[in-house]
Amino acid sequence: xxxxxxxxxxxxxxxxxxxxxxxxxxxxxxxxxxxxxxxxxxxxxxxxxxxxxxxxxxxxxxxxxxxxxxxxxxxxxxxxxxxxxxxxxxxxxxxxxxxxxxxxxxxxxxxxxxx
Amino acid sequence: xxxxxxxxxxxxxxxxxxxxxxxxxxxxxxxxxxxxxxxxxxxxxxxxxxxxxxxxxxxxxxxxxxxxxxxxxxxxxxxxxxxxxxxxxxxxxxxxxxxxxxxxxxxxxxxxxxx
Numbered sequence: 001x002x003x004x005x006x007x008x009x010x011x012x013x014x015x016x017x018x019x020x021x022x023x024x025x026x027x028x029x030x031x032x033x034x035x036x037x038x039x040x041x042x043x044x045x046x047x048x049x050x051x052x053x054x055x056x057x058x059x060x061x062x063x064x065x066x067x068x069x070x071x072x073x074x075x076x077x078x079x080x081x082x083x084x085x086x087x088x089x090x091x092x093x094x095x096x097x098x099x100x101x102x103x104x105x106x107x108x109x110x111x112x113x114x115x
Numbered sequence: 116x117x118x119x120x121x122x123x124x125x126x127x128x129x130x131x132x133x134x135x136x137x138x139x140x141x142x143x144x145x146x147x148x149x150x151x152x153x154x155x156x157x158x159x160x161x162x163x164x165x166x167x168x169x170x171x172x173x174x175x176x177x178x179x180x181x182x183x184x185x186x187x188x189x190x191x192x193x194x195x196x197x198x199x200x201x202x203x204x205x206x207x208x209x210x211x212x213x214x215x216x217x218x219x220x221x222x223x224x225x226x227x228x229x230x
Contacts, residue, residue: 034218043119043206043221044158087157102148102171103219105157 004088009110012082018075020109022088025069031092033064034103035073037084044087044105047073078113085110117141119222121207127228128197135193136225140209147190148219149182150206151175158206164190165212197229 005023012018024033034049048055048062050071055062061074075082087108120139128134140147145166150158161180163171166187176182179197184190194201204226208219 041223043208043223044219046218046220049218085157102160102163103158104160107155107157 004090004106006086006088006106006109008107009112011112011114012075012078014080014113014115015077018078018082018111018113020073020075020086020088020111021070022073023070024088024090027068027090028092031090033062033068033071034089034091035060035062036087036089036103036105037082038087038108039081039084047086078111080113080115083111083113119207119209119220121205121222121225123225124223125226125228127230129230130197130199132197133193133195134197134227135191136205136207136227138190138192138207138222140188140190140207141211141220144209144211144220145187146210146212147184148208148210149190149192150208150221152204152206152224153202161192194227197227199229202227202229 032049032051035047036044037047038044047059048057050062050064052064052068064071085108087105089103122137126134147164149161151161152158159175161173161176162182164184167184179195182192204224206221206224208221210219211217
């Protein structure tokens with residue numbers, strides 16, 4: 001799986017949008033971008049994923065650049081409960097090899113939402 | 116709660132003792148993963164099952180570690196002759212085949228402390 005680069009930490013004011021960047025310059029054409037977050041003392045939680053189109057769900061929006069070498073996770077109205085480590089992961093999705101489904105985590109970005 | 120369940124949440128053991136952790140995946144999920152996470156690091160892949168078959172093992176999984184999923188439902192991870200370096204959070208995740216882009220769903224982990 002391609003490596004990703006994320007800033008180690010970011011701050012955001014409560015109620016404002018949090019924009020978390022991720023660089024994945026070596027991403028392959030069949031690799032998806034996944035975002036997970038991990039709140040202290042809990043397991044990672046799936047947020048969103050995409051291939052090349054922008055995606056939105058009830059938790060967040062994912063913006064992927066046209067060349068797919070970077071992406072941004074947007075939390076539109078951050079709350080204190082969004083304080084967590086956010087992981088950007090790229091992986092192949094295939095029904096063929098099961099090992100392709102494993103996720104390779106980096107160190108992520110610690111997002112701190114301040115009151 | 117129909118999420119991934121792990122037991123126990125915390126385990127303190129003395130060096131040299133054996134420990135066993137249990138993971139109950141989401142009921143219809145046939146893929147099950149074990150990860151290990153140390154302080155300040157992202158989760159690291161240990162091993163993966165599809166139904167009862169263990170299909171991949173990381174080099175991190177030394178011969179003191181063994182994982183089973185006997186009936187393709189719950190799984191156990193055993194560590195024999197524990198060492199202080201085994202102290203970590205052990206995470207279990209599950210996912211579903213036959214569904215493209217099925218994300219991994221994680222439990223809240225078992226925190227092991229070896230004294």
